[in-house]
Amino acid sequence: MTDTHQPVRHAVVPSAGRGTRFLPATKAVPKEMLPVVDRPAIEYVVREATDAGIDDMLFVTRTGKEAIEAHFDADPGLEGDLEKAGKDELLSLATEYLGLARTHSVRQGHPLGLGHAVLQAKRHVGDAPFAVMLPDDLMHPDSVLLKQLIAVREAIGGSVVALLRVTPEQATAYASTSVTTIAVPEGVDVPEGNLMRIDKVVEKPPLDEVMSEYAVVGRYVFDPAIFDELEVIEPGAGGEYQLTDAFARLIDRPADQGGGLYGVVVEDRRFDTGDKLGYLEANVALALEHPKLGPALREFLHTELARTETAEA
Known part of the structure; x- marks a missing residue:
C-alpha cells in the first residue's frame, strides 16, 4: 500500500551526459557546471529543489563529473583564507551550500538511457516519493512548478509530471500525451484547467501520431512504484531504457499500488539550456x-x- 501523504524530500538529478552539443566547452568541464550569469547551471536546480522543501539531492553522474560534487562541498582552505582576509561577502558566497539541500552522488556506470539513470537512485531513495529534475530544463528562480507537482502528489497520490504546450512539430521531440482536464483539489495552488489526468503517453511520436498540445518536460514527482516499472521495461533504440516507457505503465497500475499519472501545465518561465x-x-x-x-x-x-x-x- 502506497502512502500518498508521505512528504517529498528527495530529488534525483540525472547528470551523466557528455554534453557533446556544447563542445569544445564541455571537453573538460561538465555541462552542468557551465555558468548561467554568476553561478553554475546545476546550482539553479538545487536551489529550486530546496525552495520546494526538498532536503536530499542525488546526482546520477559518471567519470569526469567530480566538479559537481565539489561545488556543493566544503572547501576549508578557501573558506579559511577568505575569513582571515576579512572578505566576508566572498566568504558568504563560498558557503552558500550550507543553506541548500544536502547532496549525494552515484555513478550510472553505462550510458543506458534516462530510465536506467533514474533506476540507480533506488537504493538511495528507497520506498519514498521523489522528484526527478532534468538539469537541461532550467526554471526561472521565481518558478513554483515543482511546488505545484509536489502539492498535487500529496493531495491525490500517484505520479505527477510537468506538461508544456508545444506545436505538433515540437511534440515529435518530446513525450506526447492524451489528457483529460480534472478538478484541482482544495488547497492546491494550481489554476483551474491546468491539472490533467494523463490517459496515454508516447515518446517522440511521428507527426501524425501526436496526441495533443501537451508534452512532458523535465520535472517529475514519482511514486516509488516507478522503480518496479523501471526494472521490467525493455530497452529501446540504442539499447537505452526510456523513462517514458516506465511512467506510461503507471497509468493502468492500481492506485493503491502507486498507480495514476497526472500532469500540471507549465506556466512559469523555462529555458532549454541543453540547446546553445x-x-x-x-x-x-x-x-x-x-x-x-x-x-x-x-x-x-x-x-x-x-x-x-x-x-x-
Whole structure:
C-alpha cells in the first residue's frame, strides 16, 4: 500500500551526459557546471529543489563529473583564507551550500538511457516519493512548478509530471500525451484547467501520431512504484531504457499500488539550456534581472544592437 501523504524530500538529478552539443566547452568541464550569469547551471536546480522543501539531492553522474560534487562541498582552505582576509561577502558566497539541500552522488556506470539513470537512485531513495529534475530544463528562480507537482502528489497520490504546450512539430521531440482536464483539489495552488489526468503517453511520436498540445518536460514527482516499472521495461533504440516507457505503465497500475499519472501545465518561465541558443537566452534574461549587472548589460545590449543595425544597413 502506497502512502500518498508521505512528504517529498528527495530529488534525483540525472547528470551523466557528455554534453557533446556544447563542445569544445564541455571537453573538460561538465555541462552542468557551465555558468548561467554568476553561478553554475546545476546550482539553479538545487536551489529550486530546496525552495520546494526538498532536503536530499542525488546526482546520477559518471567519470569526469567530480566538479559537481565539489561545488556543493566544503572547501576549508578557501573558506579559511577568505575569513582571515576579512572578505566576508566572498566568504558568504563560498558557503552558500550550507543553506541548500544536502547532496549525494552515484555513478550510472553505462550510458543506458534516462530510465536506467533514474533506476540507480533506488537504493538511495528507497520506498519514498521523489522528484526527478532534468538539469537541461532550467526554471526561472521565481518558478513554483515543482511546488505545484509536489502539492498535487500529496493531495491525490500517484505520479505527477510537468506538461508544456508545444506545436505538433515540437511534440515529435518530446513525450506526447492524451489528457483529460480534472478538478484541482482544495488547497492546491494550481489554476483551474491546468491539472490533467494523463490517459496515454508516447515518446517522440511521428507527426501524425501526436496526441495533443501537451508534452512532458523535465520535472517529475514519482511514486516509488516507478522503480518496479523501471526494472521490467525493455530497452529501446540504442539499447537505452526510456523513462517514458516506465511512467506510461503507471497509468493502468492500481492506485493503491502507486498507480495514476497526472500532469500540471507549465506556466512559469523555462529555458532549454541543453540547446546553445536556450543557454544564451537564460544568461541574457537572468543577467538583465541581476541587480548589479542588469543596468549595465541593458545599456550594452542597446548599444550593440544599434551598432549591428548600422553595420547591416
